[in-house]
Amino acid sequence: MPANPTAAMLVIGDEILSGRTRDGNSHYLAGELTRHGICLREIRCVADDRAAIIEAVNALRARWDHVFTSGGIGPTHDDITAEAVAEAFGVPVGIRQDAYDLLAAHYARTGLEFNEARQRMARIPDGATLIENPVSTAPGFTLGNVHVMAGVPNIFQAMVASVVPTLLGGAPLLSQSLRVDRGEGEIAGPFGSLAAEYPDLQMGSYPFIQNGAYGSNLVIRGTDAGRISEAMIRLAALFPQAR
Amino acid sequence: MPANPTAAMLVIGDEILSGRTRDGNSHYLAGELTRHGICLREIRCVADDRAAIIEAVNALRARWDHVFTSGGIGPTHDDITAEAVAEAFGVPVGIRQDAYDLLAAHYARTGLEFNEARQRMARIPDGATLIENPVSTAPGFTLGNVHVMAGVPNIFQAMVASVVPTLLGGAPLLSQSLRVDRGEGEIAGPFGSLAAEYPDLQMGSYPFIQNGAYGSNLVIRGTDAGRISEAMIRLAALFPQAR
Numbered sequence: 001m002p003a004n005p006t007a008a009m010l011v012i013g014d015e016i017l018s019g020r021t022r023d024g025n026s027h028y029l030a031g032e033l034t035r036h037g038i039c040l041r042e043i044r045c046v047a048d049d050r051a052a053i054i055e056a057v058n059a060l061r062a063r064w065d066h067v068f069t070s071g072g073i074g075p076t077h078d079d080i081t082a083e084a085v086a087e088a089f090g091v092p093v094g095i096r097q098d099a100y101d102l103l104a105a106h107y108a109r110t111g112l113e114f115n116e117a118r119q120r121m122a123r124i125p126d127g128a129t130l131i132e133n134p135v136s137t138a139p140g141f142t143l144g145n146v147h148v149m150a151g152v153p154n155i156f157q158a159m160v161a162s163v164v165p166t167l168l169g170g171a172p173l174l175s176q177s178l179r180v181d182r183g184e185g186e187i188a189g190p191f192g193s194l195a196a197e198y199p200d201l202q203m204g205s206y207p208f209i210q211n212g213a214y215g216s217n218l219v220i221r222g223t224d225a226g227r228i229s230e231a232m233i234r235l236a237a238l239f240p241q242a243r
Numbered sequence: 244m245p246a247n248p249t250a251a252m253l254v255i256g257d258e259i260l261s262g263r264t265r266d267g268n269s270h271y272l273a274g275e276l277t278r279h280g281i282c283l284r285e286i287r288c289v290a291d292d293r294a295a296i297i298e299a300v301n302a303l304r305a306r307w308d309h310v311f312t313s314g315g316i317g318p319t320h321d322d323i324t325a326e327a328v329a330e331a332f333g334v335p336v337g338i339r340q341d342a343y344d345l346l347a348a349h350y351a352r353t354g355l356e357f358n359e360a361r362q363r364m365a366r367i368p369d370g371a372t373l374i375e376n377p378v379s380t381a382p383g384f385t386l387g388n389v390h391v392m393a394g395v396p397n398i399f400q401a402m403v404a405s406v407v408p409t410l411l412g413g414a415p416l417l418s419q420s421l422r423v424d425r426g427e428g429e430i431a432g433p434f435g436s437l438a439a440e441y442p443d444l445q446m447g448s449y450p451f452i453q454n455g456a457y458g459s460n461l462v463i464r465g466t467d468a469g470r471i472s473e474a475m476i477r478l479a480a481l482f483p484q485a486r
Contacts, residue, residue: 030262117431188360
């Protein structure tokens with residue numbers, strides 16, 4: 001069985017780093033990719049800074065099969081993602097006719113002025129294909145293995161819905177979990193031994209505290225449902241729920 | 244005025260990348276650092292993978308004044324952060340007596356067995372100082388400019404409260420924002436011109452859609468309250484709230 005395709009997410013925006021806004025796009029993308037059998041391996045968040053964006057895009061696109069970006073494609077002066085991605089690829093960026101026409105039609109329909117700032121949203125790097133924006137028209141784009149999308153969550157989600165189904169997925173990444181009302185320290189030994197017997201599966205433990213008592217969510221992940229079920233039966237036998 | 248110290252956050256954990264868990268520690272840290280005058284410049288999230296952790300720790304600690312990590316310091320087999328950080332620094336890691344004593348006393352008090360798995364939480368890289376964990380005792384540690392903390396949010400937050408006040412901060416990073424009931428495309432031109440007049444301030448625009456109408460939050464950030472207020476007065480005059 002071929003390995004699952006890999007991906008990285010690059011969140012672009014000072015507002016995340018200052019603590020003003022809590023990024024939710026990474027979490028949304030993570031769930032969508034997992035369902036599609038693409039394995040998200042890295043997330044980065046950088047500032048609205050040309051050099052930082054270029055460096056991150058180049059590092060991530062060289063390493064993973066796909067890179068998804070979020071943010072910085074609007075009409076304001078701090079929206080520099082299209083230019084930075086073009087520079088990362090060493091290609092020119094300019095107003096593209098099909099994107100311009102989409103936007104012109106949209107603003108004609110809505111009666112808003114299609115001014116210079118809004119025309120900036122038609123700036124697309126050479127060689128890119130457009131990503132549809134059913135919410136507010138201004139498109140994202142795919143250049144090479146980099147998918148450049150909006151930061152506004154509902155637009156980001158709509159763009160993910162346009163792009164992800166077109167990508168070659170792998171076997172869906174499956175998981176089962178068992179909630180155990182014991183602290184990690186009590187289950188760590190046997191859980192680790194079980195994990196060692198199933199090198200083809202990932203087993204993780206996620207502790208929590210509820211009403212002052214420690215508990216652990218034990219998660220088994222993989223692509224083979226049969227193996228996961230087999231391991232889960234062993235796990236359940238190790239930690240019977242009634243103590 | 245000296246520049247503000249810089250920082251990066253490294254979130255460690257498969258559960259974030261699979262979409263199972265939504266990271267909130269980065270957002271919490273971002274707010275705390277901003278208040279303390281430390282400028283968060285980058286966030287990364289990597290898997291529970293030794294090589295990935297080592298590479299990220301080394302890249303980030305070379306570039307930024309401080310690195311904060313979250314996750315992977317518990318007792319289970321997938322908790323490999325202490326070992327990976329030690330390897331990144333090229334120092335040995337082993338059971339440390341003071342950490343061991345803290346944990347032994349804790350488990351004696353609570354009547355739980357201080358077993359091998361729990362003893363693993365006393366493994367601290369050589370040369371590190373401990374970070375207090377008032378919630379569940381198992382300490383974090385600081386090695387060089389890297390602050391290694393737990394992933395469980397309330398423990399992470401308690402550790403941040405122990406560490407951040409001890410760090411040299413800069414002038415607090417201040418911000419003011421103006422909500423404008425116009426889309427970004429309408430305000431982009433004048434807003435960009437104003438930003439160009441204040442190169443010492445950062446100005447960002449964050450669009451939203453509410454009840455089907457476009458709006459923008461315009462944010463001005465900097466360390467000089469007087470300059471921010473001056474720019475904010477100009478901004479408010481550009482976009483009077485009553486249209």
